[in-house]
Each structure stands twice: as structure tokens, then as C-alpha cells.
Amino acid sequence: VFFHILKFVMNTLPSLENNGELLVLYGNLIVLGLLILQKHSRRPKSTDYSIYRFIQAVVRFLWDAHNCEEAREEEELVVSTPYIEHWNDLEDLWYLGMQVLSNVMQVLPWLADFIVDSGWAQEIVRTLFKVRPKTGIERGTLSAFEDFLTALVRTSPGCAIMLHENGINHVCKMHRMKELTSTLNSEIGGKKWASTSEPSEVEADKKSSSEESEK
Secondary structure, eight states: OOOHHHHHHHHHHSSSSSSSTHHHHHHHHHHHHHHHHHOSSSSTTOOOOHHHHHHHHHHHHHHEESSSSSSSSTTOOOHHHHEEEEEHHHHHHHHHHHHHHHHHHHSSTTHHHHHTTTHHHHHHHHHHHHHHTTSSSSHHHHHOOOOOHHHHHHHOOHHHHHHHHHTTTHHHHHHHHHHHHHHHEEEEOOOOOOOOOOOOOHHHHHHHHHHTTTT
């Protein structure tokens, strides 16, 4: 029965609009589908195209929930306009979706590379680089991103290098993401990350130092 429900969700969700009054229903279907994927012994195979369309819809729902562009200052992460009206109903769904998606990657590791290819992980890093430490992002939201990126690194062998190339080491220092830092060090083999001269990373160092001096 649950597998048939999962198939219904995977086939139906991509055709629904991710906005307006349907947004809460959309979020509930996402969490339901992810929970079945995590717990049910019968799961779709990597050759089943419908699961990729489902995960694509999951990523879009979770990705679109926050942004910096709509904040008064781009150093703050805020709930996106389409989500604000229903955020009381969506907030728990977003947190649960982030958590269960991380768990699903452990039982279906081949999904991690698909998520990396979507560009979402890279965008999370770029967003966190913009965000002011502590006051620019809620601690729970930051923890959700850190847990997700940590799970992604543990599941996808090449993810640690990709995140490093996008400046994750500076972002970890800025936001004091100790678990993610430890996991990245472990995956890279314990070697000290080489510093680069990329402008974004130099700016991140200055930003981190500035925050420390203000304390």
C-alpha cells in the first residue's frame, strides 16, 4: 500500500504548482514521499525516472523557501515571499523535509550526486557566505543546512572537493559549523585545506575577522 502511495506522490507532485494555496499540500506530499522512501523496504530503482522528478521537486520546494535578495540587507536570510503567508504551516514541513532528505541519501546514496548536480549545495554555500554570522540567520536554519551538507559529503565522494572549491572552509569558519568542518577534513583525508586567492574567499576571511573584532 505504501509503495503505491509513494508512486502516486512521485507521479503527481511534479505536475502541481509550487505556490499559493497548494504550497502546504505540496509540502505535505513531499514529506510523506520522503518518509516512505526512508522507511519502506521496497524502493524505486536508480533507473526509475519518476524518482528523479520527485527529488527535483523536493529540492525546489526546500531551495525556494529562503533567500537573501528579499531582505532589507542581503546579509540576512529571510523566508521567501510565496512562503510567508503559509509559513506557520510550512516551517515544520521544511525542517522535517531537510532532515528526512538527509536520511534518504543514506539508504539511496545514488541520489546524492543528482542533488549535487542540481546546484543546490553550491547555492547554499554562496548564500551562507553572504549571510551575517549569528544575527543574519536563525540557528535552527543554519543547523538544518549544516546537517544536510554534512550528510551530502558523507554520501557523495566528490562533494567535499566541490564544496571546498566553492569556499566552504571560510563559510564553516564564519558560522562555526564544527560538525561539517570535521566531516570535510575526514573526507579530504585530514590534509590542511590549501588557501586560495579567490576574491570571495579573501572577502570571507575579512568578514570573519570583522565579526570577531566586534565581540
